[in-house]
Amino acid sequence: MVARRLGSKLLPRFTPAATLHSHATSFGFKEVNEEEKSQLVGNVFTKVASNYDIMNDLMSGGLHRLWKERLVSKLSPFPGMKHLDVAGGTGDVAFRILETINSVNRRAMEGTVEDDLREETQIYVCDINPNMLNVGKKRAQERGLGDLGSLVWVEGDAEKLTFKDDSMDGYTIAFGIRNVTHIEKVLAEAYRVLKKGGRFLCLELSHVDTPVFKQLYDYYSFSVIPVLGELVAGDRDSYQYLVESVRRFPPQEVFASMIADAGFQKVEYENLVGGVVAIHSGLKI
Numbered sequence: 001m002v003a004r005r006l007g008s009k010l011l012p013r014f015t016p017a018a019t020l021h022s023h024a025t026s027f028g029f030k031e032v033n034e035e036e037k038s039q040l041v042g043n044v045f046t047k048v049a050s051n052y053d054i055m056n057d058l059m060s061g062g063l064h065r066l067w068k069e070r071l072v073s074k075l076s077p078f079p080g081m082k083h084l085d086v087a088g089g090t091g092d093v094a095f096r097i098l099e100t101i102n103s104v105n106r107r108a109m110e111g112t113v114e115d116d117l118r119e120e121t122q123i124y125v126c127d128i129n130p131n132m133l134n135v136g137k138k139r140a141q142e143r144g145l146g147d148l149g150s151l152v153w154v155e156g157d158a159e160k161l162t163f164k165d166d167s168m169d170g171y172t173i174a175f176g177i178r179n180v181t182h183i184e185k186v187l188a189e190a191y192r193v194l195k196k197g198g199r200f201l202c203l204e205l206s207h208v209d210t211p212v213f214k215q216l217y218d219y220y221s222f223s224v225i226p227v228l229g230e231l232v233a234g235d236r237d238s239y240q241y242l243v244e245s246v247r248r249f250p251p252q253e254v255f256a257s258m259i260a261d262a263g264f265q266k267v268e269y270e271n272l273v274g275g276v277v278a279i280h281s282g283l284k285i
Contacts, residue, residue, distance in 0.1 A: 028244030034181050041179050042129060044238045045089075049131040051233040052090055058228055064175075067277050070270075071174060071203045072096045074281060079104055080120040081169040084193060086158045086186075087176020089132025091139050091151075094125045097172075098150060124168075126154045126161070159185040163193045170194075174203040178249040187262035194284040200264055204255075205246040206271070206278040213274050221246070252278050 026032070032040065048055065056064045071093065077083065077100045085094045101121055127133050133153050140146045156162055158173070158180055171190045180186050190200050208214040221243045229239030250258065252269050255278075260267045264282025271278050 026248045028241040028248070037181050044241055045129045046131045047235050047238050048233060049129065049135050052132070052135065053092070055229065055233060058232060059225055063273065067203055067272055068093055068096055068174060070272065071172060071201055071279055072100055074279060075170050075172060075199060075201055077101045077104070077170070082122045082167060083170040083172070084124045084126060084163065084168045086126045086171065086173040087179070088125045088172070088174065089127030089129055089136050091125055091136035093172055093174050094123045094151060095143065095145070098123055098145070121150045122152060123150055124152045124154055124163070126156045126158070128155065128157050130155055159189060161189045161193055165192050166195045168193045168195060168198055170199050170201070172201045175205065177202055177204055178245050183258060184262065187259060191263045191284055196284055198284045200259065200282045200284070202280045204249065204278060204280070206249065206275050207251045208275040210274055217276060256280060
């Protein structure tokens with residue numbers, strides 16, 4: 001693991017207008033208009049929703065579970081918090097947050113205080129794709145969490161959130177931000193809905209710097225993952241897009257600068273598995 005904090009020496013100011021436009025209008029390695037991208041990405045996740053979890057296990061060798069645990073540990077969830085998990089349709093991150101909060105409750109609270117805080121806890125799972133949300137709701141029922149008032153499922157756009165200003169204690173987005181049309185709008189919305197002192201956390205596939213490891217990673221990404229998608233999910237094209245979308249996502253330090261440009265302070269990132277994934281964080285102060 002490598003953790004780095006954004007400092008004044010890292011990069012000059014990032015200019016979204018110049019750099020983001022080409023990224024925002026890309027669909028994998030193809031150039032498309034913005035309206036078309038939203039529809040194409042929606043189609044991808046409609047196709048992959050039913051096999052999303054098993055494919056995550058296969059593609060990462062189960063490591064995505066550890067990465068999400070690390071994300072949640074950085075959040076430090078607490079009883080009574082209001083949290084927003086964006087692009088979290090299958091509930092993977094939300095369930096972990098809720099389990100962490102419940103374990104804190106069991107260790108530290110008892111009686112009416114615990115009950116009151118449990119009722120106050122709200123974990124909002126926001127996703128633009130209803131098929132992904134349906135998978136999450138089904139998983140919640142299977143875990144006995146279906147009727148729990150602390151879990152709230154919301155169909156919504158990360159670029160145009162319906163939540164009030166300064167309403168959330170925390171914001172997470174895992175493996176979702178590279179699929180949006182305008183990253184800067186997503187970051188601005190995250191900043192808007194967070195309370196002062198609230199933490200932004202993003203877990204995303206990123207860029208490997210070590211040459212030998214990069215060659216192996218590229219071979220696995222382009223030669224193995226699409227084949228897995230075809231064999232397991234019957235859908236090579238969607239997984240080809242997912243691989244390509246990683247390569248179009250900004251490098252770690254550029255993305256850190258974008259987070260800072262959105263107004264966040266104490267911006268830092270941690271590379272996992274040599275940069276295969278990175279966790280970026282920032283505070284609203």
